Amino acid sequence: MKLTKIALLCGLxxxxxxxxxxxxxxxxxxxxxxxxxxxxxxxxxxxxxxxxVWKGIDVDFCRAVASAVLGDGSKVKxxxxxxxxxxxxxxxxxxxxxxxxxxxxxxxxxxxxxxFAGVNYYDGQGFLISKKLGVSSAKExxxxxxxxxxxxxxxxxxxxxxxxxxxxxxAVTYDTSGQTIDGFKKGRCDAVTSDASQLYxxxxxxxxxxxxxxxxxxxxxxxxxxxxxxxxxxxxxIVKWTMYATLEAEELGVNAANVDKxxxxxxxxxxxxxxxxxKAGENLGLNADWAYQIVKNVGNYGESFDKHVGKDSPxxxxxxxxxxxxxxxxxxxxxxx
Amino acid sequence: MATYSIKEAKAAPSSSKGIFxxxxxxxxxxxxxxxxxxxxxxxxxxxxxxxxxxxxxxxxWSGTQAEIVKEGARWIFIIEKFDxxxxxxxxxxxxxxPNLVLFITFAFLASFKLVSNLKVKIAFMLLYxxxxxxxxxxxxxxxxxxxxxxxxxLMLTLVVAAVGIIASFPLGIVLAxxxxxxxxxxxxxxxGFIEFIRGVPLITILFMASVVxxxxxxxxxxxxxxxxxxxxxxxxxxxxxxxxxxxxxxxxPKGQYEAAKSLGLGYWQGMILIILPQALKISIPNxxxxxxxxxxDTTLVxxxxxxxxxxxxxxxxxxxxxxxxEIEGYVFVTLIYWVICFSMSQxxxxxxxxxxxxx
Numbered sequence: 233m234k235l236t237k238i239a240l241l242c243g244l245x246x247x248x249x250x251x252x253x254x255x256x257x258x259x260x261x262x263x264x265x266x267x268x269x270x271x272x273x274x275x276x277x278x279x280x281x282x283x284x285v286w287k288g289i290d291v292d293f294c295r296a297v298a299s300a301v302l303g304d305g306s307k308v309k310x311x312x313x314x315x316x317x318x319x320x321x322x323x324x325x326x327x328x329x330x331x332x333x334x335x336x337x338x339x340x341x342x343x344x345x346x347x348f349a350g351v352n353y354y355d356g357q358g359f360l361i362s363k364k365l366g367v368s369s370a371k372e373x374x375x376x377x378x379x380x381x382x383x384x385x386x387x388x389x390x391x392x393x394x395x396x397x398x399x400x401x402x403a404v405t406y407d408t409s410g411q412t413i414d415g416f417k418k419g420r421c422d423a424v425t426s427d428a429s430q431l432y433x434x435x436x437x438x439x440x441x442x443x444x445x446x447x448x449x450x451x452x453x454x455x456x457x458x459x460x461x462x463x464x465x466x467x468x469x470i471v472k473w474t475m476y477a478t479l480e481a482e483e484l485g486v487n488a489a490n491v492d493k494x495x496x497x498x499x500x501x502x503x504x505x506x507x508x509x510x511k512a513g514e515n516l517g518l519n520a521d522w523a524y525q526i527v528k529n530v531g532n533y534g535e536s537f538d539k540h541v542g543k544d545s546p547x548x549x550x551x552x553x554x555x556x557x558x559x560x561x562x563x564x565x566x567x568x569x
Numbered sequence: 570m571a572t573y574s575i576k577e578a579k580a581a582p583s584s585s586k587g588i589f590x591x592x593x594x595x596x597x598x599x600x601x602x603x604x605x606x607x608x609x610x611x612x613x614x615x616x617x618x619x620x621x622x623x624x625x626x627x628x629x630w631s632g633t634q635a636e637i638v639k640e641g642a643r644w645i646f647i648i649e650k651f652d653x654x655x656x657x658x659x660x661x662x663x664x665x666x667p668n669l670v671l672f673i674t675f676a677f678l679a680s681f682k683l684v685s686n687l688k689v690k691i692a693f694m695l696l697y698x699x700x701x702x703x704x705x706x707x708x709x710x711x712x713x714x715x716x717x718x719x720x721x722x723l724m725l726t727l728v729v730a731a732v733g734i735i736a737s738f739p740l741g742i743v744l745a746x747x748x749x750x751x752x753x754x755x756x757x758x759x760x761g762f763i764e765f766i767r768g769v770p771l772i773t774i775l776f777m778a779s780v781v782x783x784x785x786x787x788x789x790x791x792x793x794x795x796x797x798x799x800x801x802x803x804x805x806x807x808x809x810x811x812x813x814x815x816x817x818x819x820x821x822p823k824g825q826y827e828a829a830k831s832l833g834l835g836y837w838q839g840m841i842l843i844i845l846p847q848a849l850k851i852s853i854p855n856x857x858x859x860x861x862x863x864x865x866d867t868t869l870v871x872x873x874x875x876x877x878x879x880x881x882x883x884x885x886x887x888x889x890x891x892x893x894x895e896i897e898g899y900v901f902v903t904l905i906y907w908v909i910c911f912s913m914s915q916x917x918x919x920x921x922x923x924x925x926x927x928x
Contacts, residue, residue: 273887
C-alpha cells in the first residue's frame with residue numbers, strides 16, 4: 233500500500249507544473265532581451281505595420297519595461313500568443329511579461345498563479361449603431377434590433393443592461409464575430425455590441441464609416457492590463473511602476489521631446505521621477521534613470537495612447553475613462569516619492 | 570481481273586462537323602438537355618462576369634488608399650503587405666535565403682529525373698533538408714541567425730508542410746512494417762501509437778505541444794515553439810502514412826513475400842527490394858492525398874500563435890492604417906493554396922505515370 237502511495241505521489245509531483253524560477257529581473261538582464269507576450273493582431277494594441285514592426289499601446293508597454301530594465305526600448309522579443317495559450321506561456325516562463333489586452337478579473341488574479349500589475353486601458357462593452365436610428369444614448373435603444381454573437385458574455389451583459397433599464401431588444405444571433413459584423417454591415421440590425429476598443433476598429437471597416445457611431449455608454453467593466461508571474465515581487469514592482477511612471481510623466485508634462493530639458497527642472501516631483509533626486513530606481517533594483525529611459529524611448533502614457541488608438545491614429549478613440557484622474561478619467565499614478 | 574483502286578476517304582458530311590454540330594450534339598441534343606444548358610449558362614452569366622469585374626477590371630492595382638475609387642478588389646493591400654504574406658517577419662535583407670531554398674527545391678525536383686545513380690539520389694535526399702535548414706535558420710558559415718519567431722507567411726506554411734511530409738514518410742513506413750511484424754512488443758507499440766494518434770484531432774496535439782508540454786520542462790530549457798509544433802505534426806502525419814502504406818502492403822500477393830524468401834533475401838532485403846517498391850507504388854494516390862490534406866492542415870498552427878499565410882490575413886488586417894481588407898487577403902491566400910495543391914496533385918499524376926509498369 234505504502235509503495236502505491238509513494239508511486240502515486242511521485243506521479244503527481246511529475247504532473248505539477250514546473251513554474252519558472254523567481255528571479256526574472258536578473259534573467260532578463262542576463263538575456264539582454266525582454267520576452268513580451270502580445271496578441272496575434274488587435275488593432276491599436278498589438279499589431280504589425282507594413283514593415284513587420286510591432287506597434288500598439290501594449291507593444292509600447294513592452295518597450296517601456298525593456299527601457300526601464302535594459303535602457304533600450306528595442307530589446308524586446310515579441311511572442312505572439314492566442315487567447316488560449318497566453319497564461320500558460322507566462323506560467324511556463326516562456327515570456328517575462330504579458331501585455332495582451334487581458335481583462336483583470338478576480339479568478340484570473342487569484343487562481344492562475346499570476347498577478348495583474350495595473351491597468352493600461354479601461355475598456356468596457358459599448359454600442360455601435362447606425363446613425364439613421366437618430367439616437368444619441370443607449371437609454372433610447374428600446375425596441376432596437378441587435379446583431380449578437382451567440383453564447384458570449386457580451387450577450388449576457390446586454391440582457392442585464394436592458395432588463396435593468398426596463399427596455400426590450402430584438403436579437404439576431406450569429407455564430408462568429410465575423411458574421412455578426414457582416415449582419416450589421418448588411419443592415420440586418422440597428423446595432424452591435426462588443427468591447428468599445430474593438431468597436432472603433434469595426435467602425436473603420438464599414439463601407440461608410442461616417443454612417444455609424446459609437447455611443448458614449450459603457451455597460452461592463454473590462455480593465456485591461458499587463459500580467460506577471462506570482463511570487464517574484466521584485467519583478468512585479470518593476471512592471472507595476474513602469475505603468476505608473478508613464479502616467480506620472482504625463483501628469484507632470486514630461487514627454488519624449490522635452491525629457492532632456494526636464495532633467496534640469498526645479499519641480500521636485502519631476503526630479504524624483506527622472507532620478508535626479510531620490511532613490512526610486514535603486515529601490516526597484518534598477519538604474520536611477522529608469523523612468524528617464526521609459527519616457528525617452530517610448531514617451532508618456534498620453535503620447536502612446538494618442539499615437540496608437542487616440543486622436544493621431546485612424547481609430548480616433550476618445551480618452552474617456554483612460555484620461556488622467558485630474559482630467560475626468562481613471563488613470564492615477566501612485567506618487568513616485 | 571478487276572483491279573481495286575483505293576478510294577479516297579470522303580470528308581465527314583457537313584451535318585456532322587463544325588461548331589454547330591458540336592453545340593447540337595453536346596449542349597442541345599433534346600429539350601431537357603437544352604433547358605439544362607440554358608439554366609447553366611444563365612448561372613455562369615450571373616457569377617462569372619461580376620467575379621471577373623471584381624477581381625480584374627474594377628480592381629485597384631496601384632496607387633494609395635486615398636486614390637481608391639473603384640468598386641472592385643483593392644489589391645494594393647496585397648502589394649503593400651506582400652513581404653509579410655510571403656516571409657512573415659524574416660529580415661528583408663535576408664529574403665534571398667528562403668528564395669534560394671525555393672530555387673534549390675525546384676532544382677532538386679527537376680534533377681531527380683536526370684540522375685540515375687541510386688547512391689547519388691540518396692545522398693541528395695539526405696543533404697537537401699540539411700542544406701535548406703541551414704540556409705533558412707542561419708548561424709553557420711557566417712550567415713546571420715534568424716530565430717523561428719521571425720519565420721512566417723507562405724515560407725512558414727511550406728516549412729511546416731515540407732518537414733511534415735519529409736519526416737513523416739520514413740517514420741510512417743517503419744510504423745506500417747512494425748504493425749505487420751511478428752514481434753509482439755514492436756507490434757503492440759506500433760498499433761498503440763497509430764491508434765492513439767488517429768484517435769485525437771490534430772488541434773489537440775498542437776495544443777498539447779504548445780501549451781501543456783512547456784509546463785513540464787525544467788527551467789532554462791527553451792524548447793522552440795515551432796519545433797514543438799513540427800514534432801506534433803510529424804507524429805500525427807506518420808500515423809496516417811502508416812495506415813496508407815499498410816493498405817499497400819496488404820495488397821501485395823503473398824506469393825511476392827514467399828518469392829523474396831525463396832531467393833534467400835532476409836527481411837529487410839526482401840522488404841526494400843521486393844515488397845516496398847510495389848506497395849509504395851500502389852499507395853501513391855493515397856499518399857499524395859494525405860500530403861495535400863496535411864498541407865492544408867498546416868493552417869492549424871495559427872491557433873498556437875504561429876503566423877502561417879492564413880494567420881497573416883488577420884495580422885495584416887489589424888494594422889490600424891489598413892483595416893477592412895479581409896476579403897482581398899482571403900482570396901489571395903485561397904489562390905495560393907489552390908495553385909500549390911493543384912501542382913501537388915499534377916506532380917503525383919506524373920509520378921504515377923512514371924512508375925506505371927502495367928502492360
